[in-house]
Amino acid sequence: MSTTETPKPPSGSSNWFVELLRTWGPPILAVLFIRTFIFEPFRIPTGSMVPTLEIGDFVAVTKFSYGIWLPFVHTEVLDLGDPERGDIIVFRYPQDESQNYIKRVVAIPGDTIEVRNNQILLNGRVQGWELAEDAYTFVDQTCEGEVQRRNIESLGEIQHDVLVGMRPTRLANMDPIEIPEGNVFVMGDNRDNSLDSRAWGMVRYDQIKGKAHLTLFSLDFCASPWSPRGDRFFKTLY
Numbered sequence: 001m002s003t004t005e006t007p008k009p010p011s012g013s014s015n016w017f018v019e020l021l022r023t024w025g026p027p028i029l030a031v032l033f034i035r036t037f038i039f040e041p042f043r044i045p046t047g048s049m050v051p052t053l054e055i056g057d058f059v060a061v062t063k064f065s066y067g068i069w070l071p072f073v074h075t076e077v078l079d080l081g082d083p084e085r086g087d088i089i090v091f092r093y094p095q096d097e098s099q100n101y102i103k104r105v106v107a108i109p110g111d112t113i114e115v116r117n118n119q120i121l122l123n124g125r126v127q128g129w130e131l132a133e134d135a136y137t138f139v140d141q142t143c144e145g146e147v148q149r150r151n152i153e154s155l156g157e158i159q160h161d162v163l164v165g166m167r168p169t170r171l172a173n174m175d176p177i178e179i180p181e182g183n184v185f186v187m188g189d190n191r192d193n194s195l196d197s198r199a200w201g202m203v204r205y206d207q208i209k210g211k212a213h214l215t216l217f218s219l220d221f222c223a224s225p226w227s228p229r230g231d232r233f234f235k236t237l238y
Contacts (some may be wrong), residue, residue: 009207010027041216042090042100047140048188048196049102051150051161052088053212055141056219057232059102061090065094065177065211082205083108083184086158088212091186091203102212103196103203106155107179115174115198118164118191120153128154138163138190143222148192160238165192173196184208212237 044057053059066081082088083105089120093099106120107113114121119129133150140146148163164172179185183202188194197203218232 004007042102042212044102044189045141048194049088049104050163050190050193051136052104052189052237053102053215054218054223054229054232055139056229057215057220058217059090059212059237060214060216061210061212063210064203066208077217083208083211085111086155086160086238089184089186089203090209090212092207092209093208094207095200095209100209103188103194104160105184106187107185109179109181109183111185112176112178113174113185114176115172118162118168118172120155120187121176122155128152128159132161136163138193139222140193148190158238160189163190163192169191171195171198182206 009027040061042059042061044053044055044059047055064087083104085108086100087105089105090100090102093101107122112123112205116126120127130152131149132152136148136150137145138148146165148165151162151164152159153162171194172192177185179202182205184205185202187196187198187199215235217230217234220227220229220231
């Protein structure tokens with residue numbers, strides 16, 4: 001009686017996928033782990049944080065600054081602290097969490113914040129404000145220039161630059177509101193060119209992705225060809 005054997009595939013062809021996983025699986029998992037829990041770079045697409053962050057900056061954001069959060073379900077498994085006034089944070093935009101925004105924390109839980117002529121009042125006290133330059137040229141994402149005033153603002157021990165337009169917008173003034181637990185109030189350093197908590201409300205802790213610490217590098221997209229801004233490489237953020 002004769003038997004018919006099933007043809008065997010060429011040697012090694014059945015193991016190609018296993019070999020692929022062995023070769024590329026560990027580095028892919030390492031990259032995913034780093035981006036999820038440790039570090040992620042972000043590109044600045046708009047001018048809402050000028051002059052602290054320029055359009056075309058690439059910033060380094062630590063994902064564990066305030067705690068360890070499980071991805072997708074956004075559940076905190078390890079608390080490492082809370083955001084502080086002056087921190088620059090990346091977060092999921094509350095009105096569309098598929099988008100990432102970057103702003104500065106200006107009020108924390110328990111604070112009462114008010115805005116008058118773009119100046120911040122915290123718990124009834126005007127924060128430090130000093131004119132530094134009355135003719136700063138802000139260049140937006142369309143490469144159009146606008147002359148603004150540059151001021152130095154103090155939030156506690158943090159001093160940073162802010163821009164205000166020659167004609168303040170409707171967001172230059174805001175009635176007092178109290179910040180509830182688990183939320184922060186954020187604003188852009190480019191006060192009259194930033195849609196922030198003054199327009200759409202507060203940011204919850206579980207929407208925060210991390211804290212921005214420095215610019216890795218920067219490209220001037222308005223130059224032709226695009227040119228690097230060497231003075232912004234590895235610049236610490238305040």
